[in-house]
Amino acid sequence: MITAAAQEREHYLNASYGLKSWLLTKDHKRIGLLYLATITLFFFIGGAFATLIRVELLTPQGDLVSSETYNKLFTMHGVMMIFFFLIPSIPAVLGNFFLPMMIGARDLAFPKLNLLSWYLLVVGGLFSLYAMLAGGVDTGWTFYTPYSTTYSNGYVVATALGIFIAGFSSILTGLNFIVTIHRMRAPGMTWFRMPLFVWAHYATSLIQVLGTPVLAVTIVLLFLERVLHLGIFDPARGGDPVLFQHLFWFYSHPAVYIMVLPSMGVVSEIISTFSRKAIFGYRIVAFSSVAIAVLGFLVWGHHIFVSGQSLYAGMVFSFLSYFVAIPSAIKVFNWTATLYKGSISFQTPMLYALGFIGLFTIGGLTGLFVAALGIDIHVTDTYFVVAHFHYIMVGGALMGYLGGMHFWWPKMTGRMYPEGWAKLSALVIFLGFNLTFFPQFILGYLGMPRRYHAYPEEFQVLNVLSTAGASVLAVGYMIPMIYFIWSLRYGKVAPANPWGATGLEWKTSSPPPVHNFDETPVVTHDAYDYASLMAEGVEVG
Amino acid sequence: MSHPPEQTHIDSVGTYVKILLALLVATAVTTAVSRVDLGAFSTVVALGIACVKMLLVALFFMHLRHSTKLTRLVVLGGLLWLAILLLLTLTDFATRGILGVPGK
Amino acid sequence: MADHTSTETPSLRVQFDTEAQQKDASTLGMWLFLVTEIMFFGGMFAVYTVYRNWYPDVFAIASSSLNEIIGALNTGVLLLSSFTMVMAVRAGQLGQQKAIVIFLILTLLFGGIFLGVKAYEWNQKFEEHHIPGQAAFHLDGVLPGDQGHAQLFFSIYFAMTGLHALHMVIGVAILLTLIVQARKGRYSASYYTPVDVAGLYWHFVDIIWIFLFPLLYLIDRHLVK
Numbered sequence: 001m002i003t004a005a006a007q008e009r010e011h012y013l014n015a016s017y018g019l020k021s022w023l024l025t026k027d028h029k030r031i032g033l034l035y036l037a038t039i040t041l042f043f044f045i046g047g048a049f050a051t052l053i054r055v056e057l058l059t060p061q062g063d064l065v066s067s068e069t070y071n072k073l074f075t076m077h078g079v080m081m082i083f084f085f086l087i088p089s090i091p092a093v094l095g096n097f098f099l100p101m102m103i104g105a106r107d108l109a110f111p112k113l114n115l116l117s118w119y120l121l122v123v124g125g126l127f128s129l130y131a132m133l134a135g136g137v138d139t140g141w142t143f144y145t146p147y148s149t150t151y152s153n154g155y156v157v158a159t160a161l162g163i164f165i166a167g168f169s170s171i172l173t174g175l176n177f178i179v180t181i182h183r184m185r186a187p188g189m190t191w192f193r194m195p196l197f198v199w200a201h202y203a204t205s206l207i208q209v210l211g212t213p214v215l216a217v218t219i220v221l222l223f224l225e226r227v228l229h230l231g232i233f234d235p236a237r238g239g240d241p242v243l244f245q246h247l248f249w250f251y252s253h254p255a256v257y258i259m260v261l262p263s264m265g266v267v268s269e270i271i272s273t274f275s276r277k278a279i280f281g282y283r284i285v286a287f288s289s290v291a292i293a294v295l296g297f298l299v300w301g302h303h304i305f306v307s308g309q310s311l312y313a314g315m316v317f318s319f320l321s322y323f324v325a326i327p328s329a330i331k332v333f334n335w336t337a338t339l340y341k342g343s344i345s346f347q348t349p350m351l352y353a354l355g356f357i358g359l360f361t362i363g364g365l366t367g368l369f370v371a372a373l374g375i376d377i378h379v380t381d382t383y384f385v386v387a388h389f390h391y392i393m394v395g396g397a398l399m400g401y402l403g404g405m406h407f408w409w410p411k412m413t414g415r416m417y418p419e420g421w422a423k424l425s426a427l428v429i430f431l432g433f434n435l436t437f438f439p440q441f442i443l444g445y446l447g448m449p450r451r452y453h454a455y456p457e458e459f460q461v462l463n464v465l466s467t468a469g470a471s472v473l474a475v476g477y478m479i480p481m482i483y484f485i486w487s488l489r490y491g492k493v494a495p496a497n498p499w500g501a502t503g504l505e506w507k508t509s510s511p512p513p514v515h516n517f518d519e520t521p522v523v524t525h526d527a528y529d530y531a532s533l534m535a536e537g538v539e540v541g
Numbered sequence: 542m543s544h545p546p547e548q549t550h551i552d553s554v555g556t557y558v559k560i561l562l563a564l565l566v567a568t569a570v571t572t573a574v575s576r577v578d579l580g581a582f583s584t585v586v587a588l589g590i591a592c593v594k595m596l597l598v599a600l601f602f603m604h605l606r607h608s609t610k611l612t613r614l615v616v617l618g619g620l621l622w623l624a625i626l627l628l629l630t631l632t633d634f635a636t637r638g639i640l641g642v643p644g645k
Numbered sequence: 646m647a648d649h650t651s652t653e654t655p656s657l658r659v660q661f662d663t664e665a666q667q668k669d670a671s672t673l674g675m676w677l678f679l680v681t682e683i684m685f686f687g688g689m690f691a692v693y694t695v696y697r698n699w700y701p702d703v704f705a706i707a708s709s710s711l712n713e714i715i716g717a718l719n720t721g722v723l724l725l726s727s728f729t730m731v732m733a734v735r736a737g738q739l740g741q742q743k744a745i746v747i748f749l750i751l752t753l754l755f756g757g758i759f760l761g762v763k764a765y766e767w768n769q770k771f772e773e774h775h776i777p778g779q780a781a782f783h784l785d786g787v788l789p790g791d792q793g794h795a796q797l798f799f800s801i802y803f804a805m806t807g808l809h810a811l812h813m814v815i816g817v818a819i820l821l822t823l824i825v826q827a828r829k830g831r832y833s834a835s836y837y838t839p840v841d842v843a844g845l846y847w848h849f850v851d852i853i854w855i856f857l858f859p860l861l862y863l864i865d866r867h868l869v870k
Binding site for chain 3: 105106107108109110111171175176178179182183184209210211212213214216217218220221224228229230231232234236237238239240243246247250515520
Binding site: 182210214240242243246247250297298300301304309310311312313314316317 | 611618619622625626629630632633634636637638639640642645
């Protein structure tokens, strides 16, 4: 295709101007960008809380903030990062933008519902933000009773209400994706020709639809107990606080797969493109995504091993927890097999994807540690667990998100980001990340509890290393912010397919036209069919 | 030019009336049967009747009889997930103390 | 390229290729939403299951303090409303615009009666001091040490019937919207999807009540006279 300069051609960014054309848009691509702005803001707010946490932990004494304030810091860090950044991130930004294009559709099934989903996230975020500014909440992002229902003096209801509203954003997005994938694939786009990114989002959407409502009702029960004193979790009346934990984790465990599955989808796309090879074992990887979604619902009790669950249940959940590692491991093996004898190039997206594979593997293996009932007794509620989930969520999910942002930036904006700076920040992030979180495995194993703002002297060196790493990480996250914005004006104009990637989204111009395709595509070959791509004589930017 | 409605099965008024009557009768039955001592079976019977009523409403009033395989799969999936929630939660609450380990 | 939006109609939005595809997608979307509702109510059913398992005797006594005849009659009213709702959908299938309006209004009426009876029942509980969390809470026939367990029953009763009633109120609002649109002649045999999917929602709320009635009102009634 002719790579006409973006300014001369009409596309989704310049087709209409003005605030209303954005705030009342039904275009999934614009909605993806609205989400991008929103979650980036929430990410930096969550990051600010993390900064304060790490600064406090430079010294063994609790001398920067009081313990009550510290409780609020880690609570609000968790709430912001999980509910308002990670859960929406890839599905709401990259999924919204590219899912319809990848299957050859003009938009999602329900564009107005899509816009509503964005507004729900914004409103929910504002409620929780208000709570934080008004004085904060100190229950932990897990809101365990009876502290959250009876004893906490923080803004529990406002924060929980914000999460409740944001939950509906997640549910509606999942619903939209499922209907779109089932009913709006272009002619010839069979299930097993879809990119693995789409399979990953299908699996994610299943979790969003089946799990999030239970979080919603749990928040309702929390609300009823706190405000109306109904007593469902009140031990004095025969209630059981552990019941809250069951209901909470029924969602919150599958939620971690909402956070990591889309990232795995991104990694599949990137590994394939930058090895110029079809993903090894396409069908197995597709089925593994669904398997992760299903199995992820059967293991939540591993969060309740020490808080009062019966030993029998503990054994059941520990046993089941081992199975959920299998499909994830299968994916790692298949990505590795894809690399073998591939024609590999190390552009920035590939750096993030490779980083994902290594760091996710470490996070996943340490997951097996904590799945073991016996080991978990020792490491639960320590920094070992903190390190485990940050390896998955930051080393895994966030790296995948950044990789995806770099990979698809040219398509979304019509501009290339500066490759040199991007590689540098990827390296800085990788080093900063490991310096931040690897010491925490050791700290946890040695016995440092999580959620404490003071600790024994002998843990200081490792804590200082961790905080040093965090400052490197912060720099690493700032640099892309700067060069992405810079690239909007000064970046090299991007061709339709700068990476020589397969996938329908690369057949349109960069940026794409308003309705994605001038004519509905007819699909005649599999995903990752590089031979056909070469035959078409696609120009590689 | 619009297609004819995809779902061309239009049930008769008579069908709906019969289902309504069945539902009302089932309601009366379940109320009456609750007064009879069936021991542990009381709950089974009550839930059984409720399930029958649910099926009548779903199959006839919600047209599940005439719907696509995908729709039926979605419904089954939802019910299966409800079962997972209830049963796995009960692995805790129905087994407190059975292993004879103090506090577990 | 052509501006697709100018040829858009309610029954064929720009993202769809055919009206059948759109109707299919809308129906699938509503069923998926109902699955989320199954899980939403499911959390409360889980709470009910746990505590009924733990305190069966107290739950039986508490359950018998509810008037099961009123409950049964109210169940009948709701079932009637489901009947009129499906008749409204049928009228839509046949393009009988006046009948659509009439059946929707009847559905609204029955729904309103149900909610009115519910309000009466709740008021009864208030007068009998069966509101959990109240200092004056007392359930006859239950030992002082078990009064807390009785409060659990009523917590669940109010939470579940309250959540159900909230869904009914939302349903009423949806019905009102449909009635207004139907009176403007917006629905026909080729486009009555809003009536259809609203019907699915209404029937679902009915099914929730089909389970709530025996679970709350009919626990071991043979035990208590």
